[in-house]
Amino acid sequence: MANSIPFHDSTEHLKKLIDDDAMRSISFRIHVSDYGRLRFLSKKLRIRNSEVFRLLVRIALEHLAPLYDESTTEESRLVLLATLGPQLASYFNYDAAALKAKFRWRSADGQFLVEDEDFELVATCGVSNNLVKRRLEGILGLDIAIEDLHDVLHDYLIEKYLPGHSGRGQ
Numbered sequence: 001m002a003n004s005i006p007f008h009d010s011t012e013h014l015k016k017l018i019d020d021d022a023m024r025s026i027s028f029r030i031h032v033s034d035y036g037r038l039r040f041l042s043k044k045l046r047i048r049n050s051e052v053f054r055l056l057v058r059i060a061l062e063h064l065a066p067l068y069d070e071s072t073t074e075e076s077r078l079v080l081l082a083t084l085g086p087q088l089a090s091y092f093n094y095d096a097a098a099l100k101a102k103f104r105w106r107s108a109d110g111q112f113l114v115e116d117e118d119f120e121l122v123a124t125c126g127v128s129n130n131l132v133k134r135r136l137e138g139i140l141g142l143d144i145a146i147e148d149l150h151d152v153l154h155d156y157l158i159e160k161y162l163p164g165h166s167g168r169g170q
Contacts, residue, residue: 019035067102072119074113075124077103081114082157086150090126109141118157 001014030038038056042049066072066080081103089099103114125132133144136152144152158165 001138075165077159078114079159079165082154085122086125086153089123094123095122096120114157114161118160121153125149 036086038049038052042052045052055103063084064080066077081099085099088094088102092098094102096116099119099122100116120131121135129146129149132153133146133149136142136149136156140152140156142152
C-alpha cells in the first residue's frame with residue numbers, strides 16, 4: 001500500500017542527510033482532534049494508524065516538494081505559494097520576508113520574480129483576512145466575500161504570474 005503513491009525522487013542533495021534506507025521512528029505531539037480524525041480514518045479504511053500517518057506525510061511532502069526539490073520550476077513554486085502559502089505563513093508565523101526566503105525565487109539576473117506586495121498579501125492572509133480582502137478588492141475592483149478570499153488570492157496570483165494557467169492541479 002505504501003508504494004501506491006508516486007513520489008518525486010529528484011532530491012539527491014537530501015540523500016546526504018541519511019546514510020541508509022532504514023525506517024525511522026519519530027515522536028511528536030499531535031492535537032487531540034487531529035488524532036481523533038487520524039483514528040477515524042484508520043478505522044474507516046481498516047488500516048493501522050501508522051499507515052494513515054505515513055500516507056498523510058507522503059501526501060504533504062509531495063505537495064511541498066517545490067520547497068525542497070531543487071529540480072522544480074518557478075511555476076511549481078508559484079502554484080505552491082498560491083495554494084498553500086497562506087497556511088504556511090499562518091502555521092509557521094512567517095512574514096513576507098520569510099516567505100520570500102523560503103521560496104527562493106530569483107531570475108537569472110537576481111531579481112525576485114514575485115513582487116513584495118504579493119508576498120505581503122500571502123503572509124497577511126489568515127492573520128488579517130479583512131485587510132487582504134480590502135487590498136484585493138482595490139486591486140481587482142471586485143466585491144469579495146470573505147469565504148472566497150483564499151480562492152480569489154490564489155486566482156489573482158496565478159493569473160498575474162502564470163496567465164492562462166489554472167494552478168489547481170497542485
